[in-house]
Amino acid sequence: xxxxxxIPQYQHVQEGxxxxxxxxxxxxxxxxxxxxQRPGGHPVFLIQLVKSGEVKKQKRLTFQFGEAKKNSSLxxxxxxxxxxxxxxxxxxxxxxxxxxxxxxxxxSVKP
Amino acid sequence: xxxxxxxxxxxxxxxxxxxxxxxSPISGHxxxxxxQQTPGQGLQFLFEYFSETQRNxxxxxxxxxxxxxxxxxxxxxxxxxxxxxxxxxxxxSSPSANPSYGYTFGSGTRLxxx
Numbered sequence: 278x279x280x281x282x283x284i285p286q287y288q289h290v291q292e293g294x295x296x297x298x299x300x301x302x303x304x305x306x307x308x309x310x311x312x313x314q315r316p317g318g319h320p321v322f323l324i325q326l327v328k329s330g331e332v333k334k335q336k337r338l339t340f341q342f343g344e345a346k347k348n349s350s351l352x353x354x355x356x357x358x359x360x361x362x363x364x365x366x367x368x369x370x371x372x373x374x375x376x377x378x379x380x381x382x383x384x385s386v387k388p
Numbered sequence: 389x390x391x392x393x394x395x396x397x398x399x400x401x402x403x404x405x406x407x408x409x410x411x412s413p414i415s416g417h418x419x420x421x422x423x424q425q426t427p428g429q430g431l432q433f434l435f436e437y438f439s440e441t442q443r444n445x446x447x448x449x450x451x452x453x454x455x456x457x458x459x460x461x462x463x464x465x466x467x468x469x470x471x472x473x474x475x476x477x478x479x480x481s482s483p484s485a486n487p488s489y490g491y492t493f494g495s496g497t498r499l500x501x502x
């Protein structure tokens with residue numbers, strides 16, 4: 278079915294450590310998007326990946342889309358306290374289809 | 389330009405009542421989607437509207453309904469409220485029916501059912 282699984286659910290890191298969250302789908306995705314939700318806030322669009330094997334970077338954030346377009350990851354290098362929040366992946370299964378969100382990974386950063 | 393506006397921000401209702409939530413998308417955006425966010429279930433898709441037509445619907449009971457007006461503003465209605473309907477309801481807008489443009493979310497309406 279159309280379901281996006283995301284792990285881990287929580288991640289606690291010391292400031293300066295790296296962080297990675299993973300998304301997985303049992304069926305092929307058309308696109309995958311990533312969002313960040315700060316505590317008490319709403320999800321904010323970060324990026325979209327479309328191509329098989331695609332890698333995109335935004336400063337310390339690296340986004341990858343798997344070769345089979347069934348998984349994706351977000352890696353943050355040298356976390357900072359400003360990275361705190363919940364990171365969601367969201368998949369699209371066909372053009373014009375709805376956006377299905379993963380459960381999110383809540384990141385806390387200890388200074 | 390103004391973002392996505394949701395009203396009201398907070399709402400307390402009693403079981404059995406009904407509620408209407410409003411969403412004004414970014415000017416020029418014609419697609420509006422609604423999500424229910426709860427700590428245990430994450431972001432659950434409710435429905436999506438484009439040019440006043442419902443394009444997609446999630447797996448929610450018929451008590452949840454919505455509509456979109458000609459100016460792209462959208463409303464969602466929940467009838468016969470249950471305690472489990474307590475959640476943050478988020479509205480998201482997009483320029484087109486294709487979600488590939490990315491969604492812009494509003495700040496949400498926090499509904500508490502007592």
